[in-house]
Amino acid sequence: MNKNFLNEVECDQEVIVMEDYLLIEDINLLEEYPFSLYLPASTSKAKELPETYTLKKKELTDFWKVALKEQFIKEVNFHRDLLFRSSKTIIQKWADYKKIDEDLLLTSLKKYAELESSSHQVSVVEELYALKLGSPLNDPLIFGVKPDSLAKIPKTYNLQDAHSLYTELAKLDVFDIKSLMRFSKHFGMPSGIEDDRGFDVVLYGDNIFFPFSSISVLNKKIAIYKHDFEWFKMIQTKNVPKIRTLLPKIYTSNNDESVLDQAKHHVVDLLSRLDAYNPNTYFEYSNGTYNQGFWFDDLFSFAYFQLARALVNDVEVRECDNCGYIFEVTHQRQRFCPPVPNRKRSSCEMAYNNRLKKEKKLKGEV
Numbered sequence: 001m002n003k004n005f006l007n008e009v010e011c012d013q014e015v016i017v018m019e020d021y022l023l024i025e026d027i028n029l030l031e032e033y034p035f036s037l038y039l040p041a042s043t044s045k046a047k048e049l050p051e052t053y054t055l056k057k058k059e060l061t062d063f064w065k066v067a068l069k070e071q072f073i074k075e076v077n078f079h080r081d082l083l084f085r086s087s088k089t090i091i092q093k094w095a096d097y098k099k100i101d102e103d104l105l106l107t108s109l110k111k112y113a114e115l116e117s118s119s120h121q122v123s124v125v126e127e128l129y130a131l132k133l134g135s136p137l138n139d140p141l142i143f144g145v146k147p148d149s150l151a152k153i154p155k156t157y158n159l160q161d162a163h164s165l166y167t168e169l170a171k172l173d174v175f176d177i178k179s180l181m182r183f184s185k186h187f188g189m190p191s192g193i194e195d196d197r198g199f200d201v202v203l204y205g206d207n208i209f210f211p212f213s214s215i216s217v218l219n220k221k222i223a224i225y226k227h228d229f230e231w232f233k234m235i236q237t238k239n240v241p242k243i244r245t246l247l248p249k250i251y252t253s254n255n256d257e258s259v260l261d262q263a264k265h266h267v268v269d270l271l272s273r274l275d276a277y278n279p280n281t282y283f284e285y286s287n288g289t290y291n292q293g294f295w296f297d298d299l300f301s302f303a304y305f306q307l308a309r310a311l312v313n314d315v316e317v318r319e320c321d322n323c324g325y326i327f328e329v330t331h332q333r334q335r336f337c338p339p340v341p342n343r344k345r346s347s348c349e350m351a352y353n354n355r356l357k358k359e360k361k362l363k364g365e366v
């Protein structure tokens with residue numbers, strides 16, 4: 001492994017993982033959540049002090065409703081990001097989900113992107129808010145933890161042990177809710193509104209927990225990450241023919257090495273965005289020593305850090321025999337994606353073996 005500081009950096013944040021997730025179609029469903037109310041023991045039962053109970057519950061529900069409504073608006077460059085930093089395939093998938101024509105969606109995107117770039121001219125902030133709320137890209141769906149998972153004790157894992165997070169995150173696809181559920185079950189929701197209000201978990205400064213997110217905001221992040229990861233994949237697999245099709249004509253030469261070199265310049269440009277490879281740093285004094293390291297806002301941010309580190313280390317990647325996605329090779333005989341946090345065995349390896357067994361059974365070999 002190359003000697004570089006990214007390999008030495010400490011990043012020991014804990015991630016809190018809830019077991020089950022769902023899509024919330026109606027925001028009023030939040031009223032049904034058994035949020036923890038942290039009332040004094042004597043008033044914790046609804047029948048004893050119904051008024052305090054109802055008031056506190058309403059306050060919590062309203063907090064989440066407002067936060068979720070504002071999440072989309074607060075993404076300052078939502079439309080510009082999606083327009084300029086994702087791919088044609090992704091826009092097509094988004095249009096399919098919305099059941100509208102791709103060109104129509106593009107026109108909307110461009111219109112709102114323009115609005116975002118001229119936002120300083122919109123004199124009243126509320127006016128811009130109202131306009132953005134009406135965007136067809138602002139989907140009312142919410143992705144969140146299931147109400148009954150609030151009663152279960154959440155699992156945790158340490159961020160720096162999640163070696164395959166960045167390759168697993170790349171398996172997500174826009175509006176592919178199944179893949180999002182699968183990922184979130186093991187790694188936690190990748191991004192969202194970071195707050196523990198109403199939950200029996202305590203968010204210290206350094207751990208990561210997202211109970212809810214607007215599906216639009218989550219999918220925009222997936223879209224951009226997927227697009228950036230594709231460049232990483234093309235570079236590490238030296239897929240020069242594909243790079244040639246994506247680079248502007250003026251950069252494509254007959255020389256494979258210089259095409260690859262252009263791609264490396266391009267991936268660095270992509271990662272230099274503020275919301276990509278841009279970890280926060282900390283400096284602290286504890287147990288008699290000074291400590292310094294990185295900390296991350298969400299799992300996308302950590303995945304970008306892993307991506308940058310993998311580029312610097314020029315890691316070997318390989319396609320998994322089971323799912324076909326790429327994973328980072330850590331030992332030469334590896335054929336499958338590595339195990340997810342809190343698991344000992346690779347789920348891809350198990351799925352592959354099970355399929356093999358079934359096939360043999362069908363052929364009457366066993």
Ligand SMILES: [Zn+2]
Pocket residue numbers: 320321322323324325336337348
């Ligand atoms: Zn796999």
